[in-house]
Amino acid sequence: MPADASSPLVPPLSPSAVYVFPDLDALDAVYEGAAAGYVYARDGHPNARDLADRLTALEGGRWGVVCGTGMAALTAAFVPLLAAGSTVVASDRLYGKTTRLLKGELSRFGVATVFVDVTDLNAVRAAVETHRPRVLFAETLSNPLCRAADVPALAEIAHAADCRLVVDNTFATPALCRPLDLGADVVMESLTKLVGGHSDVTLGFVGGTDAAHGETVAAAVSAWGLSAPPFDCWLTLRGLETLPLRARAATDNAASLADWLAGRPGVARVAYPGLASHPDHAVVKRLMPTGAANMMCFELAGGRDAVNRFLRAAPGIPFAPSLGHTSTTVSYPWGTSHRFDPPADKLREGITEGLVRVSVGCEPFEQLAAEMAKGLAAAAS
Ligand SMILES: *Cc1c(COP(=O)(O)O)cnc(C)c1O
Numbered sequence: 231m232p233a234d235a236s237s238p239l240v241p242p243l244s245p246s247a248v249y250v251f252p253d254l255d256a257l258d259a260v261y262e263g264a265a266a267g268y269v270y271a272r273d274g275h276p277n278a279r280d281l282a283d284r285l286t287a288l289e290g291g292r293w294g295v296v297c298g299t300g301m302a303a304l305t306a307a308f309v310p311l312l313a314a315g316s317t318v319v320a321s322d323r324l325y326g327k328t329t330r331l332l333k334g335e336l337s338r339f340g341v342a343t344v345f346v347d348v349t350d351l352n353a354v355r356a357a358v359e360t361h362r363p364r365v366l367f368a369e370t371l372s373n374p375l376c377r378a379a380d381v382p383a384l385a386e387i388a389h390a391a392d393c394r395l396v397v398d399n400t401f402a403t404p405a406l407c408r409p410l411d412l413g414a415d416v417v418m419e420s421l422t423k424l425v426g427g428h429s430d431v432t433l434g435f436v437g438g439t440d441a442a443h444g445e446t447v448a449a450a451v452s453a454w455g456l457s458a459p460p461f462d463c464w465l466t467l468r469g470l471e472t473l474p475l476r477a478r479a480a481t482d483n484a485a486s487l488a489d490w491l492a493g494r495p496g497v498a499r500v501a502y503p504g505l506a507s508h509p510d511h512a513v514v515k516r517l518m519p520t521g522a523a524n525m526m527c528f529e530l531a532g533g534r535d536a537v538n539r540f541l542r543a544a545p546g547i548p549f550a551p552s553l554g555h556t557s558t559t560v561s562y563p564w565g566t567s568h569r570f571d572p573p574a575d576k577l578r579e580g581i582t583e584g585l586v587r588v589s590v591g592c593e594p595f596e597q598l599a600a601e602m603a604k605g606l607a608a609a610a611s
């Protein structure tokens with residue numbers, strides 16, 4: 231057979247768990263790095279490599295690894311940086327499972343976590359100086375009320391204390407914010423959300439600036455079994471093709487929706503960092519000059535009953551407790567992401583029984599507004 235004169239435009243899917251070698255010399259060459267190749271899929275495969283390379287370039291990192299979920303990526307980022315006796319200083323408004331990882335899992339291995347309000351830089355500085363942590367951890371935009379982490383200021387505090395700044399950039403995405411450019415040492419994303427973008431994969435990414443840390447993360451992925459399956463990587467690579475377009479369209483829709491919602495009957499407040507009324511509006515404008523992303527919350531004055539009426543009257547905006555889908559979905563922080571937090575903690579964060587979280591999508595704005603109008607009319611009735 232003559233060699234092919236053409237090649238596929240779309241990367242092939244490589245589901246193989248293991249790779250074949252012609253002899254021992256070929257195996258040695260791969261292990262020693264003298265030849266490119268893979269041995270066993272938990273340690274690497276072409277679809278994970280393609281996706282990691284693309285995301286690493288998008289983040290401006292020196293290394294990047296794809297993991298089976300966002301939580302796997304966080305585990306892979308943390309484990310090599312921590313040991314028994316070390317401390318993490320973390321935001322007190324994290325994704326619920328991240329708090330659980332730090333407080334309920336890593337704590338059993340002798341890692342202590344101190345939670346602080348990362349929007350209060352004096353409090354962060356005091357915590358870092360007192361506890362001398364290995365890691366300072368924050369989310370670019372918090373869930374659900376989009377409180378922002380001032381990444382350059384946090385990086386300065388961390389680096390003055392010989393500590394790494396790790397940022398969960400899931401809500402912002404690399405299309406709108408690049409934490410490594412702003413001084414973070416490590417960036418992590420749940421690709422399950424906006425980057426995958428179609429609610430059909432669970433996957434995570436971690437990348438950073440220090441190549442030696444990258445090698446220890448890759449070793450942790452193999453030993454802790456955190457690797458990503460080929461088909462999910464392949465689908466996410468496909469999602470990544472449209473990330474900039476989807477991020478743009480959803481951000482424009484979110485800005486329009488925030489204006490449209492503000493002051494509607496029955497809407498007690500709108501929390502969107504693109505609005506001047508948001509407490510972190512100025513920080514977000516500086517960190518994300520091209521737009522404040524697609525996540526927002528609004529509060530229905532009628533509480534839980536009004537939320538139920540809204541959901542039943544607006545089935546075109548599905549109630550689905552995740553985010554980052556192509557079209558708009560809503561979630562209910564009181565009963566989903568923050569379900570198991572004591573009510574006093576929820577209220578301290580601003581999470582009330584009437585609060586609805588919106589993941590704005592890319593559908594035409596008129597379609598979104600028409601469905602929202604149906605929901606709000608029912609909520610107010
Ligand atoms: C969803 C999410 C995670 C966890 O990602 P999974 O892919 O669900 O494991 C972490 N951080 C944030 C901000 C998230 O929204």
